[in-house]
Amino acid sequence: MNKRTVPATDNAAARQTPMMAQYLQIKEANPDCLLFYRMGDFYELFFEDAEIASRALNITLTRRGKHKDADIPMCGVPVHAADDYLQRLIAQGHRVAVCEQLEDPSEAKKRGYKAVVRRDVVRLVTPGTITEDSLLAVDRNNFLCAVTRMRGAGRDGAFGIAWTDMSTGLFQVTETGTSGLGTRLSMIDASEIILPEALYDEDEIRLLVDGLAAAVAPMPAAFFDGATAESRLQAYYGVKALAGFGSFSRAELGAASAIVAYMDKTQLGENAPLDPPRRETATEILAIDPATRASLEIMRTLSGERKGSLFHAIDRTVTGPGARRLAERLNNPSCNEATIAERLEAAAHFHNDPTLTDRIRSDLKAAPDIARAFARLALNRGGPRDMITIRVGLDCAATVLATLSGAATDLPNDIAAAQAALAAAPSDLSDRLAAALADDVPLLKRDGNFVRSGFNADLDDVRALRDESRGIIAGLQADYAALAEIRALKVRHNNVLGYFVEVPAGHADRMMADPLNATFIHRQTLANAVRFSTTELSGLEAKIASAGERALAIEFETFEALRETILAGEAALKAIAGALADLDLMAALAALALERGYCRPKIDNSRVFRIEGGRHPVVEQALAQEAKAFVANDCDLGPPTDAAIGEGGCLWLVTGPNMAGKSTFLRQNALIVLLAQIGSYVPARSAHVGVVDRLFSRVGAADDLARGRSTFMVEMVETAAILNQATERSLVILDEIGRGTATFDGLSIAWAAVEHLHEVNRSRALFATHYHELTSLTERLPRVRNATVKVKEWKGDLVFLHEIAAGAADRSYGIQVAKLAGLPASVIGRAEEVLHRLEETDRSGPAALVDDLPLFSAARARNEAEAAALDPEASALRAAVDELAPDDMTPREALEVLYRLKGILS
Numbered sequence: 079m080n081k082r083t084v085p086a087t088d089n090a091a092a093r094q095t096p097m098m099a100q101y102l103q104i105k106e107a108n109p110d111c112l113l114f115y116r117m118g119d120f121y122e123l124f125f126e127d128a129e130i131a132s133r134a135l136n137i138t139l140t141r142r143g144k145h146k147d148a149d150i151p152m153c154g155v156p157v158h159a160a161d162d163y164l165q166r167l168i169a170q171g172h173r174v175a176v177c178e179q180l181e182d183p184s185e186a187k188k189r190g191y192k193a194v195v196r197r198d199v200v201r202l203v204t205p206g207t208i209t210e211d212s213l214l215a216v217d218r219n220n221f222l223c224a225v226t227r228m229r230g231a232g233r234d235g236a237f238g239i240a241w242t243d244m245s246t247g248l249f250q251v252t253e254t255g256t257s258g259l260g261t262r263l264s265m266i267d268a269s270e271i272i273l274p275e276a277l278y279d280e281d282e283i284r285l286l287v288d289g290l291a292a293a294v295a296p297m298p299a300a301f302f303d304g305a306t307a308e309s310r311l312q313a314y315y316g317v318k319a320l321a322g323f324g325s326f327s328r329a330e331l332g333a334a335s336a337i338v339a340y341m342d343k344t345q346l347g348e349n350a351p352l353d354p355p356r357r358e359t360a361t362e363i364l365a366i367d368p369a370t371r372a373s374l375e376i377m378r379t380l381s382g383e384r385k386g387s388l389f390h391a392i393d394r395t396v397t398g399p400g401a402r403r404l405a406e407r408l409n410n411p412s413c414n415e416a417t418i419a420e421r422l423e424a425a426a427h428f429h430n431d432p433t434l435t436d437r438i439r440s441d442l443k444a445a446p447d448i449a450r451a452f453a454r455l456a457l458n459r460g461g462p463r464d465m466i467t468i469r470v471g472l473d474c475a476a477t478v479l480a481t482l483s484g485a486a487t488d489l490p491n492d493i494a495a496a497q498a499a500l501a502a503a504p505s506d507l508s509d510r511l512a513a514a515l516a517d518d519v520p521l522l523k524r525d526g527n528f529v530r531s532g533f534n535a536d537l538d539d540v541r542a543l544r545d546e547s548r549g550i551i552a553g554l555q556a557d558y559a560a561l562a563e564i565r566a567l568k569v570r571h572n573n574v575l576g577y578f579v580e581v582p583a584g585h586a587d588r589m590m591a592d593p594l595n596a597t598f599i600h601r602q603t604l605a606n607a608v609r610f611s612t613t614e615l616s617g618l619e620a621k622i623a624s625a626g627e628r629a630l631a632i633e634f635e636t637f638e639a640l641r642e643t644i645l646a647g648e649a650a651l652k653a654i655a656g657a658l659a660d661l662d663l664m665a666a667l668a669a670l671a672l673e674r675g676y677c678r679p680k681i682d683n684s685r686v687f688r689i690e691g692g693r694h695p696v697v698e699q700a701l702a703q704e705a706k707a708f709v710a711n712d713c714d715l716g717p718p719t720d721a722a723i724g725e726g727g728c729l730w731l732v733t734g735p736n737m738a739g740k741s742t743f744l745r746q747n748a749l750i751v752l753l754a755q756i757g758s759y760v761p762a763r764s765a766h767v768g769v770v771d772r773l774f775s776r777v778g779a780a781d782d783l784a785r786g787r788s789t790f791m792v793e794m795v796e797t798a799a800i801l802n803q804a805t806e807r808s809l810v811i812l813d814e815i816g817r818g819t820a821t822f823d824g825l826s827i828a829w830a831a832v833e834h835l836h837e838v839n840r841s842r843a844l845f846a847t848h849y850h851e852l853t854s855l856t857e858r859l860p861r862v863r864n865a866t867v868k869v870k871e872w873k874g875d876l877v878f879l880h881e882i883a884a885g886a887a888d889r890s891y892g893i894q895v896a897k898l899a900g901l902p903a904s905v906i907g908r909a910e911e912v913l914h915r916l917e918e919t920d921r922s923g924p925a926a927l928v929d930d931l932p933l934f935s936a937a938r939a940r941n942e943a944e945a946a947a948l949d950p951e952a953s954a955l956r957a958a959v960d961e962l963a964p965d966d967m968t969p970r971e972a973l974e975v976l977y978r979l980k981g982i983l984s
Contacts, residue, residue, distance in 0.1 A: 096194045098124075098145065104177055108199055110295075111175035112167065116197060120154040121176075128153045134170050135163055161212040164203055168213060171293040174203040202344040205293040206270030209245045209454050211447070217393070217401035219243040223268035223292070224336040225259075226302040227277055228329040238329025240337045241266050244350045246402075246449040247652060249337070251330040252358045257803070260286050264368040265409050267377065268292045272340055274299050297336065304328045307335035314338045315354060323354040330357065351456040351648060361771075364411035364755050369796045370775040374748055375696070376408055388749060391696040392758070394669045396443045399655060400662025407663070411755040415769055418681050421664075421757020424492040426678055428668030429759065435672070437481050438665045445474040445662070448655040452648070455641050462519035462528035462637070468644055468651065469511035475500045475654050476508075478661065493664065496657035503654055504647045514640055523637050526630045537632040544625040550618065551577070558612075562594055569615070575601060576619045579610040671759035674698070679754040679765035685727055685806060687715035687747075687842045691763030694746035695753070698761060709739075709880035710763065713747050715809075715842035718861060726806060726861055727842030729835055731852055733887035734867030739880040740846040741777055743867070744811040747844060748775055751809055770842075771807040774800045776815065790819050794827075801834050810835065810843040817848075825849045836861055853886035955979065 101124060105113050112131055114121035123131045124142070128151040132139035141149040155163040167174055180196045187193065206222030214220055223241040237259050242249040254262050263271070263286070270293045277283055278296040287294050308331055311320055320326065326334070334355045341350050372380060379386040389408055395401045412418050428435040451467035454460035479500040482493070489497060519528035529537060555569040564585050571577050578601055581589055586608040589598050598610035644651070670676065674695075691710040698708040715728045732740050750760045751770050776796045797815055804810050815831050816824025828849050835843050836859045845852075856862045864886040868879040893909050958979060964972070 095143065096192055098143070098150075100194050100197060104175075104197065104199060108175040108202070111173045111202060113175050113177055113199075114155075114160070115177045116157070116179050117154075119157050121157060121160055122152060122154040124150055124152050126151075130172070131167070134172065135166055161210055164208075164210075165213045168203065168205050168208060171205065173205075173293075173295070175199045176201045176203060199346070201346060204270055204295070204344055206268065206272075207244050207341070207344045207350075209450065209457060209459060211450065214245055214450070216398035216447075217395075218267075218405050219248065219402050220245055221266055221268040221270075222337065222340065223263065223266055223271045224302070224333040224340070225263070225271060225273040225277070225287070226329060226332040226336060227274075228304060228327075228332060236327065236329045238327065238331070238333035239263070239266070240330065240333035240355065241268055242337050242352055244341070244352070245453050246399075246655075247351050247353045247453060249334075249352045249355045250358050251326060251334050251355045252360070253327050253329050254360065258360070258365070261365055261367040263287070263290055264371055265363070265366060267409055270295060272297050272301070272336060274302050297340070301336040301339045302332045303335070304332045307331040310335045310338055311355075314349065314352075324357050326355070326357060330355075345457060348457045348459075351453055351645075351652075353652070358410075362412065362414055362417075364413050364752070364770060365772040366411075366752075367774070367799060369799075370748075370773055373775045373777040374745060374752070374773075376752070377405065386696065386700075388696060388752070391699050392667075392670055392753070394666040394673070395662050396439055396666070397445050397658065397662045398447050399445075399449060399659035400442070400666060403659040403663045404666065407756040408752070411752055412757070413755070413769055413771055415681060415683050418755055418757055418769070420491050422678060422681065422759075423490040424664045425667045425671070425757060425759060427490050427493060428665050429671050429678070431485070432668075432672060434481070434485050435665050435668050438478060438661060439669065441474065441478045441481055442658065442662050442665070444470065444477075445658050446471050448651060448658070452644065452651055452655070455644055456648075458641075460641070461522050462515060463521055465511055465515055465637075465640055465644065466519060469508050469515070471651075471654065471658070472503055472508035472511075475503055475658060478658065479503075492660065496660050499650075499653040499657035502650050504650055507643065507647055510643065511640065514636060523634065524630075526633050529633050529636050534632060534636060537629060537636070540625050540629040540632065544622060544629055547618065547622040547625065551622075554614065554618075558598075561597065562589065564588075575609065575611070577611075577615045577622075578602075579612065579615070580607050581610075582606065583608055667758045674761060676759035676761050677764055679750075679760050679762075679767055681754055681767055681769060684768040685717050685725070685842065686766050686768045687713070687727065687809070688764075688766045689713040689747060689750060689762050690765070692746055692750055692765070693761040694742050695749060695761045697742055697746075711743055711746075711880075711882040713743075713844075713882070715747075715844070716768070726836070726840030728861045728863055729832065729841075729843040729845055729859075730863050730865045731832070731855070731886070732844060732846040732865045732867070732882070733848070733850060733853060735869055735878075735887070738867035738869055738878045740867055741813055742880075743882055744777065744813060744844045744846055745775070748773055748809060748811050769807065770809045771805060772803060772809075774804055774808060774810045774812075776800060777811065777813040793817075797827075797831060801831065801839065804835070804839040804841045806840045808839070808841040810839070810841045811845075812843065813846045814848065815845070825851060828852060829855070832862065833859065850886060 101113070101115055104115070105125075105127075112123060112127045114123065116122075125145075128139060131137070132151075132153045135153075135155070137153050137155070139151055139153050142152040143150050164174060176199065177197050178200045180198055183195050186195045204222075206220065208214060208220060221241045221243055223239065226238050228236055228238060237254050237256070238251065239254065239259075239262055240249070240251040252262065268290075271287055271290070272295045273283070273287065275296040275298060278287070278294070307328075308320060311331065311334060312318065315323075320331075337352075341352070366374075366376075371377070374388065375386065376388050378384055378389075384390050389405060393401055393404055395404055412421070428438070446467040448468060448471035451460065451464035451471075454464050455468075479497065482489070482497050482500075514530060514533050516528055516530045520526070531538060531541075551569055555567065558569065558579055559565060559567040562581070562585070564581050566585075567579060567581050569577060570580050579598060583604070583606050586603070588594065589608065589610060590600055597612055599612065600608070601611050602609040671678075690712050692713055693708050693710050701708050713730070715730065717725055717727060732743065734740055746761070750762060750765060751767055751773060753760045754765065754767050755770065776793070793815070797812070800810055800812070812831070816826075816828040819827075828847055829852060832845060832852060832855055835841060835845070840861075853864050856864050864884065865882050866885050866887040868881040868883055870877045870879060893906060893913060897906050962975060967975070
């Protein structure tokens with residue numbers, strides 16, 4: 079976020095109010111944030127902050143006083159609704175410094191009439207460091223990501239990446255080269271990215287990170303200093319060495335250290351409960367570059383919506399943590415055969431026992447978000463409801479454990495690990511929280527009344543005094559009303575007068591005359607009422623105030639003791655939260671498979687790719703809503719069985735008309751791989767997939783104006799990435815390479831790309847094309863196969879069968895598809911004529927047709943004449959309509975035209 083100019087203090091400070099001087103001082107210390115400056119029940123913003131916030135929040139911009147002879151812009155939001163406004167600001171990439179009052183205004187008054195309440199920033203709110211439920215998406219992690227680059231020591235250009243979700247504690251690091259940076263960042267999908275200012279100044283890096291859906295915050299180089307990184311991490315975790323956490327490169331340590339430094343800056347000393355960093359190696363993860371992620375619509379559609387994405391289609395989780403675990407798997411599919419096998423075995427266990435699956439899912443519906451509640455308590459930002467969340471979560475864990483214990487004893491490793499974590503729950507924490515906390519507690523501890531009656535005898539005594547005093551006040555009101563003989567007399571309270579007697583203005587003279595003036599002391603006269611105090615009320619007020627304050631103090635002490643007990647169980651509580659999320663995901667994948675008829679894929683380290691009856695998971699569900707069936711198709715891209723051909727996957731050249739389902743067929747096979755490698759059953763009759771190391775998809779057309787790239791340039795850049803990076807273990811899907819340029823240029827590029835994939839990459843690949851000339855490559859490239867989408871012409875119309883069969887399409891049916899799209903009949907007729915002449919000349923001389931064919935206008939006239947001969951009535955009607963000028967007609971003239979047209983038809 080760009081730094082903004084801050085109104086600087088000057089020698090004219092004497093002309094400033096003390097409050098504005100304080101504001102400017104705090105703002106100067108936080109120049110890159112919008113400053114929420116607490117004034118009573120509002121957070122106020124001034125100067126440029128106010129102008130930005132008023133636009134972003136659509137709230138009124140007002141003026142308050144003057145600064146350097148100019149009005150001061152101001153806007154504000156109520157404290158009780160601040161979270162809603164913060165959410166909107168954070169969503170737009172803003173950072174907010176929250177400045178609170180650190181003392182009671184009455185304390186400030188003791189220092190003098192012009193003394194200002196002490197204020198300071200207590201927290202910086204940024205997109206990657208929020209923990210409030212109201213600001214977080216339930217079904218996705220909120221990652222803060224740090225990127226740095228370390229040079230020298232033989233690692234020139236090595237990027238260190240660290241990312242953490244402060245709301246759950248997850249913390250991971252990895253290292254990548256320049257070519258893999260964009261892929262890894264897109265897979266992390268962070269909300270906020272921090273990086274060195276010098277790195278952000280490099281054009282290519284700036285364009286890369288600015289192109290991601292994340293707020294970007296360039297930071298000083300000191301945050302990423304590799305020389306101090308290890309000591310900073312040791313201090314954060316309170317250890318003497320990091321060896322117990324694993325082995326990390328210098329670049330990884332620099333990025334991890336930046337995360338910790340940024341936490342210290344934004345949380346102002348409150349340590350977030352981050353897990354020790356875990357190193358992730360590139361070989362563990364199925365690499366998916368940004369273009370592939372977008373074209374496959376994994377987490378969101380091309381329009382940016384969740385609905386219609388793969389995630390939305392397969393999500394059957396019943397808890398927020400379970401949904402986040404699914405998103406994590408989809409963003410980071412495994413490449414490890416053993417890991418995938420264990421995940422599939424866990425899903426199979428639930429799939430084979432639907433009754434257990436239903437019971438577990440029913441138990442889990444009551445599971446709250448333990449990890450996020452714990453994080454808020456650890457940051458001293460939690461409240462009584464977060465403690466209730468911990469208690470309910472522990473109770474839910476016990477219920478789930480009982481359900482699992484009643485199932486088979488030979489549980490798969492992943493389920494057994496979850497069961498062990500649940501069994502290690504703190505034995506008495508739930509009981510203690512249940513005994514201490516009331517059934518209905520407030521959101522904030524400052525509101526009190528969250529400790530259960532009977533838990534603390536001293537608290538019960540003070541509460542009794544406080545509550546009985548309310549009865550005394552009611553009794554005094556009755557006594558005073560009888561004494562004054564005024565039924566409308568009320569005893570009220572406010573923060574200025576304390577307790578006071580109030581009567582309608584018409585009774586003022588009587589109250590201030592003998593004998594009542596001996597009891598009632600006049601305090602205030604209003605337009606419609608008069609207020610009095612009494613000696614008895616003044617004494618009672620002090621007694622009530624002390625009782626209320628003492629009760630709240632005891633509740634605060636109880637809260638802190640409970641918080642410390644909860645924090646002491648950090649390891650067990652995090653393990654329980656993770657276990658519940660894992661079980662939710664395992665059971666959800668089984669439920670999805672049972673619901674949609676998915677099969678368990680066979681996964682190994684071969685180069686096999688054999689899908690029988692494969693289906694597109696998203697399209698299939700969309701068709702089901704319209705009571706339509708999806709046409710399943712087979713696909714076999716594994717190495718041929720003929721040993722003479724050699725190793726390497728097959729490449730299918732897929733031809734056929736647009737709208738016939740080529741792109742759907744390509745994508746569904748890529749999505750089947752993705753689902754298989756997250757440990758899910760897949761939409762197919764059977765599937766055998768050799769583990770894929772990289773997934774590439776070049777489908778669709780888009781430009782990149784920010785980098786000055788045309789649609790065709792983007793296509794070529796993405797194709798280049800595939801041809802330079804794909805391996806024998808990769809899966810490549812390419813759609814219409816070469817369309818964006820001249821016909822022969824495009825054909826030549828597509829031809830060469832097919833040969834490169836076959837001879838160099840040797841990947842398993844699907845290559846859709848309209849260049850039918852490419853189908854002849856099967857005669858010279860032994861692992862290339864032709865496949866086509868079946869269509870049928872019926873009475874001049876085109877019927878799509880959506881079936882993939884061996885062979886090549888004899889034509890593209892482009893004109894028929896254009897006709898279905900609604901192109902004018904004259905255009906369709908002309909296109910057919912041009913196509914016929916091109917086919918007659920074997921497409922060898924299209925330029926000659928310019929002179930050979932009649933002009934378009936002449937052809938249109940001829941077509942219309944032929945149509946008129948076949949249907950004179952329609953021709954006359956068309957001619958009459960062409961003559962009309964609706965914009966120039968009166969209503970009466972339009973009515974007359976309708977009668978005339980009706981006459982032509984009759």
